[in-house]
Amino acid sequence: MIAIDREKCIGCKLCEKACPLGAVKVVEKKAVVSPTCAMCRACLNVCKSQAISVGEAVPASVVCMKCGVRCEIPEGLVGACKRFTNEKGELVRNRPLHIRQENPVDREKIAISRPLISAVGAGAAYPDYHPAPYIVQEQVEDYDVVTVVTEAPISYxxxxxxxxxxxxxxxxxxxxxxxxxxxxxxxxxxxxxxxxxxxxxxxxxxxxxxxxxxxxxxxxxxxxxxxxxxxxxxxxxxxxxxxxxxxxxDTKMRVGCGGACCGLFAKHLGQLVDEAIIIDHHITGLFTAHPAGAEQLPPSGIQPVGRLATTGRYFFEHGNGWGGTNINNPRDAIKSVDMTRARAGMKVLVAETTWRQVALFEINTQGEPIPIPLTPELEAFRQMAAGNCEDSRVTGMYYAGVGGSARAGVTVNPIMLTKAVHQGDAVLTIAGAPTFVMPGGGITFLADLEQMIPHPFTYTTSPAVVAPIEYTIIRDKYARIGGHITSIRPLSDVIKEGRYAWFRQSK
Known part of the structure; x- marks a missing residue:
């Protein structure tokens, strides 16, 4: 259980606020720890007066190895994440597995899942109270499906x-x-x-x-x-x-953070080196302290320069050096070598999480890391790890709201359109791309730019982005929400105009 030095404690309540179990309370301006403490060390990490330390283990407690925190959970109690209870020395999950029950196939939802036409090239009916420029109907899956399209200037x-x-x-x-x-x-x-x-x-x-x-x-x-x-x-x-x-x-992104690399490549690293520091500007991994590395090798006595997060994971500072940190010389990633644990001849690997830059050191008899060439086996491993890095790409989501006046071109009752979209009775797409409609009021959505028809946008000097908007709905429901029924045209009539190009919606 966590121990409190009452002389140093100033009653600031940082520990009380940090404890996920409510096990630390400040009473009469001094912190008091209850038996529900699971030794997650959250309080220790926030204490500014160094009044908190690791105390004696509670009898019958169990060390949870399900993450790097390693809570020591007392009998009958839970750890910091509250996922497991210590029941007579065994950690038992607190919730059952949830297995999906299949819903009946909704053929209507399939019928309206794709727009009949895209709004790209549709133009607009302005002012917005006029019916949208194209309101078309076609039979899909035995349903009369309607798609309403317009290219609308969107300021939001x-x-x-x-x-x-x-x-x-x-x-x-x-x-x-x-x-x-x-x-x-x-x-x-x-x-x-x-x-x-x-x-x-x-x-x-x-x-x-x-x-x-x-x-x-x-x-x-x-x-x-x-x-x-x-x-x-x-x-x-x-x-x-x-x-x-x-x-x-920049062609490749990292395969994982430094901590993840310790887990991903544990078997390889355990056979090739005595220690590894995998540098990352988010979470740097120290292999032998990481749970995956600790199963392979004993503690090395190597201390990285970063700030300890959880066992085997460190926070380094951002910068333009290795792994997006301020480490420009890999030797600088090693803060100290404890020769009571380390030994001369130990091999220490320092690497980026992209595995583009790696360096190998050997500990000499004075405890100094001396750079040495990579072994052929390490170079082969480096190439394998680097090959697991994905291509770096630029991707984007169009993120906007269509709760404005353009709804009038769809229906005379705009709140009904909003409700239909949220209930799934009407499907919103942008340039043929599916959208994720955010919960809550209005119609705020995200859509993948790469799933849209190419070159879908223009802009006006109002200023606003002109976006191609499509609503697809069953005809009966379109009538129910006040849609412009008299403006519906068969899709075949639109095709006869001859001003069209085929598109295939991305899956």
């Missing part, structure tokens, strides 16, 4: 651009600029990828709104756009292609 437009790269291209929250004009911002990084959000109503209506919608339109049309991240790198981005960072094409 955004674009989420994902950039696969292990390079630290810029800080979260940094502005994204085009020709000196702010068009978006960097947001939360994802697994091996950076994400920027472009546009949004506040930028679109701002002084640089025209640059904003032009940028989104060109990226959505899969054209190359150059962007500069504030205090970061210059990017040449084209959806579906490798990112170009400061003029250099």
């Amino acid at each position: 437009s955004s674009m989420m651009i994902k950039i696969d790269s292990n390079i630290h291209i810029g800080d979260e929250g940094a502005c994204v600029k085009r020709d000196g004009k702010v068009v978006g911002m960097m947001t939360a990084e994802q697994y091996g990828s950076h994400v920027m959000i472009l546009g949004g109503i506040n930028r679109v209506k701002g002084p640089d709104g025209l640059a904003v919608v032009k940028t989104m339109t060109e990226l959505g049309n899969r054209e190359t756009v150059q962007l500069k991240i504030e205090n970061g790198h210059t990017l040449d981005l084209q959806v579906g292609k490798h990112p170009i960072i400061d003029g250099v094409e």
